[in-house]
Amino acid sequence: MQQAAASLGATAMPSEVTHSDAAVFYQIVVSQSWEEVEAKIVQVVTEGLLTEGVLLAGYTILQKAQEEKEDERTIGNIAQICTRLTELLHNLKATPVLRLVDQWAQVLETNTSSAVPEIQRMMQETFTDGALCTQEDFVKEIGGIVERMDQQDVEFEDNVKQVQAAGADVEQAAAIAEQRAQRAGAGAHVRRLMDLALAAGFAASLKV
Numbered sequence: 001m002q003q004a005a006a007s008l009g010a011t012a013m014p015s016e017v018t019h020s021d022a023a024v025f026y027q028i029v030v031s032q033s034w035e036e037v038e039a040k041i042v043q044v045v046t047e048g049l050l051t052e053g054v055l056l057a058g059y060t061i062l063q064k065a066q067e068e069k070e071d072e073r074t075i076g077n078i079a080q081i082c083t084r085l086t087e088l089l090h091n092l093k094a095t096p097v098l099r100l101v102d103q104w105a106q107v108l109e110t111n112t113s114s115a116v117p118e119i120q121r122m123m124q125e126t127f128t129d130g131a132l133c134t135q136e137d138f139v140k141e142i143g144g145i146v147e148r149m150d151q152q153d154v155e156f157e158d159n160v161k162q163v164q165a166a167g168a169d170v171e172q173a174a175a176i177a178e179q180r181a182q183r184a185g186a187g188a189h190v191r192r193l194m195d196l197a198l199a200a201g202f203a204a205s206l207k208v
């Protein structure tokens with residue numbers, strides 16, 4: 001963790017990152033163990049200090065460490081902290097639809113024969129009840145999610161071209177392939193959920 005902290009001190013931050021944001025990430029990254037990391041993260045969340053700026057500080061440091069080819073342990077430590085903070089911020093900001101997308105996408109990931117029927121059952125119950133969201137609300141928001149994912153895919157491929165132009169090594173090429181596969185899988189799940197939601201709305205209209 002000490003080398004990760006040194007990377008933080010030597011990294012210029014974007015203008016969007018306040019001194020407080022950088023200080024919050026610094027307090028986490030100087031931890032001596034993962035138990036201490038988790039304890040500090042819980043404190044940050046409890047005190048309402050987890051922001052987009054804190055995440056940006058972390059990912060800026062991660063990018064700097066990767067560019068300077070720091071040792072894998074240092075990069076791994078920073079990446080794990082960034083991933084953990086991203087998940088927590090996502091959960092804090094998640095709308096009911098986003099929570100449902102995450103929940104139902106996990107069911108799809110099981111890739112079992114019962115996955116789709118189970119999601120159809122949950123959709124019918126959820127949309128009929130309407131307490132969390134209606135079918136119309138779900139379709140509208142997940143459509144926006146698909147659009148954002150498409151835009152992020154374009155940005156990802158643009159970044160890939162820059163890395164490749166600079167001369168990607170074997171490890172970078174492997175990481176790119178893994179990220180591309182993960183993005184493709186996530187996109188396929190979200191589109192499948194949108195199709196199922198649209199079908200659920202059509203089925204409901206036939207019963208009226």
